[in-house]
Amino acid sequence: MRLIRIFDTTLRDGEQSPGASMNTEEKVNVARQLARLGVDIIEAGFAISSQGDFDAIRAVGGEVEGPVIASLARCREADIKRAWEALKDIPKRRIHTFHSTSDIHLKYQYRIGREEALKRSVEMVRLARSLVEDVEFSPMDATRTEVSYLAEVVEAVIEAGAGTVNIPDTVGYTIPSEFEKLIRHLFEKVRNIGQAVISVHCHNDLGLATANSLAAVSAGAGQVECTINGIGERAGNCSLEEIVMSLRTRRDYFDADTGINSGEIMRSSRLVTKITGISVQPNKAIVGANAFAHESGIHQDGLLKEKTTYEIIRPESIGLHSTRLVLGKHSGRHAFKARLREMKYELSEEEIERAFEKFKHLADQKKDVYEEDLEALVSETITKAPEKYALVDIAVSSGMSQKPTASVRLLIDGAEASRTSHGDGPVDAAYKAIAVLTGTKSTLQRFEVKGITGGMDALGEVTVIVDEDGRTVRGHGADTDIITASALAYVNALNKLAAKRK
Ligand code: KIV
Ligand code: ZN
Numbered sequence: 001m002r003l004i005r006i007f008d009t010t011l012r013d014g015e016q017s018p019g020a021s022m023n024t025e026e027k028v029n030v031a032r033q034l035a036r037l038g039v040d041i042i043e044a045g046f047a048i049s050s051q052g053d054f055d056a057i058r059a060v061g062g063e064v065e066g067p068v069i070a071s072l073a074r075c076r077e078a079d080i081k082r083a084w085e086a087l088k089d090i091p092k093r094r095i096h097t098f099h100s101t102s103d104i105h106l107k108y109q110y111r112i113g114r115e116e117a118l119k120r121s122v123e124m125v126r127l128a129r130s131l132v133e134d135v136e137f138s139p140m141d142a143t144r145t146e147v148s149y150l151a152e153v154v155e156a157v158i159e160a161g162a163g164t165v166n167i168p169d170t171v172g173y174t175i176p177s178e179f180e181k182l183i184r185h186l187f188e189k190v191r192n193i194g195q196a197v198i199s200v201h202c203h204n205d206l207g208l209a210t211a212n213s214l215a216a217v218s219a220g221a222g223q224v225e226c227t228i229n230g231i232g233e234r235a236g237n238c239s240l241e242e243i244v245m246s247l248r249t250r251r252d253y254f255d256a257d258t259g260i261n262s263g264e265i266m267r268s269s270r271l272v273t274k275i276t277g278i279s280v281q282p283n284k285a286i287v288g289a290n291a292f293a294h295e296s297g298i299h300q301d302g303l304l305k306e307k308t309t310y311e312i313i314r315p316e317s318i319g320l321h322s323t324r325l326v327l328g329k330h331s332g333r334h335a336f337k338a339r340l341r342e343m344k345y346e347l348s349e350e351e352i353e354r355a356f357e358k359f360k361h362l363a364d365q366k367k368d369v370y371e372e373d374l375e376a377l378v379s380e381t382i383t384k385a386p387e388k389y390a391l392v393d394i395a396v397s398s399g400m401s402q403k404p405t406a407s408v409r410l411l412i413d414g415a416e417a418s419r420t421s422h423g424d425g426p427v428d429a430a431y432k433a434i435a436v437l438t439g440t441k442s443t444l445q446r447f448e449v450k451g452i453t454g455g456m457d458a459l460g461e462v463t464v465i466v467d468e469d470g471r472t473v474r475g476h477g478a479d480t481d482i483i484t485a486s487a488l489a490y491v492n493a494l495n496k497l498a499a500k501r502k
Pocket of ligand 1: 013072098138140141166168169170171201203
């Protein structure tokens with residue numbers, strides 16, 4: 001059985017989804033989860049693109065053990081050197097360099113010929129290899145590149161020292177049978193192909209990213225690049241959960257598998273949704289809310305008799321448990337810590353203490369605390385932006401015959417201030433009071449409420465997207481009271497804006 005490497009690019013290509021930008025803390029949080037999931041490589045950013053990306057690569061490399069950490073770099077000396085600067089203290093590191101090879105890109109974007117593109121690619125792979133052992137090269141827009149030239153580039157970069165050559169379907173143009181043929185052709189024509197791992201990186205513009213990646217695996221590809229929930233540039237990338245579960249479910253067909261701990265898939269999906277604010281469509285394969293919901297009477301009848309009649313994946317195999325009760329109001333610090341350890345969270349004593357305080361507060365309001373509640377609570381604790389504002393209290397009155405009113409008390413740089421405002425509804429009234437207290441000039445772009453677990457006492461999770469002078473941030477808040485959750489989410493976003501302004 002072949003072991004296919006999983007190269008996760010949620011933090012780089014995934015972050016290119018509109019509105020998905022993550023701060024360093026959030027990236028470290030996602031990277032920790034990717035390590036628990038067992039990905040082989042984490043592309044943590046594009047070092048030269050911004051100081052934020054540079055810092056995030058260093059922080060991820062400093063905090064996350066297990067996967068190789070990669071930085072993207074164009075085929076330019078400054079890019080390669082910046083990637084090296086970001087990676088140099090990380091023991092398991094990779095420089096991933098790329099250059100377009102299609103005539104369309106070379107003619108209109110780069111304004112150079114094929115020979116020059118080949119020369120630059122080889123030179124920059126050599127430079128990268130003089131700095132790190134592990135170098136990956138991507139001929140960008142490979143699926144629209146003339147095939148014999150593509151083979152020539154692949155051979156030359158392997159000769160120059162690339163240990164992985166990635167074949168990107170940059171614009172999501174290819175189709176499975178064609179892509180399989182292309183990969184087979186490379187295996188036949190490239191003399192030294194056995195010296196490198198062939199990878200694929202498929203975009204989803206025609207909804208074929210997973211199918212194309214699977215076709216490439218059939219043809220011999222040994223690495224797949226993908227993202228959690230399939231987020232990424234435009235229509236996104238191949239989704240990690242789809243490629244992993246396709247290979248696992250159809251091991252009989254592919255005779256290949258990955259080293260992914262599939263029980264961590266659901267948690268990874270929820271974390272990325274929460275941090276990026278990008279929701280998963282309900283009918284999304286594997287991680288959508290309806291992926292295991294059987295509606296038809298005939299299907300339900302079959303399932304009751306024998307699960308395999310209509311179920312090809314056991315929900316538990318991706319970490320979806322039927323609302324597993326974990327703790328209650330009487331659980332102490334010791335049980336709380338033990339549960340976090342079981343859930344494989346590695347938190348500092350201070351983070352555990354903060355999370356425990358929140359847990360006590362939650363358990364007072366909610367009889368049973370489920371695993372999903374704990375996940376929300378932990379990520380609240382570790383993704384907190386430095387706080388300029390803190391919500392002290394909120395009281396609202398509203399009803400069919402009453403003008404909605406909210407009284408809000410905030411700590412602003414440690415000093416308490418309060419305000420009462422009216423609005424169209426209780427959330428609007430609360431947001432108006434907070435806006436006056438903080439003097440924010442930002443505008444609210446999106447407001448979303450979700451119940452984390454079922455039932456009347458479910459924890460409500462609010463995500464807001466707020467924009468100020470072209471800076472967009474997401475805020476999150478979770479509470480059993482959705483007005484409080486809404487206020488927490490708004491305050492969280494304003495704290496992030498304040499941190500960005502600094
Ligand atoms: O889509 C693409 O071609 C890329 C490369 C940088 C690998 O993201
Ligand atoms: Zn891409």
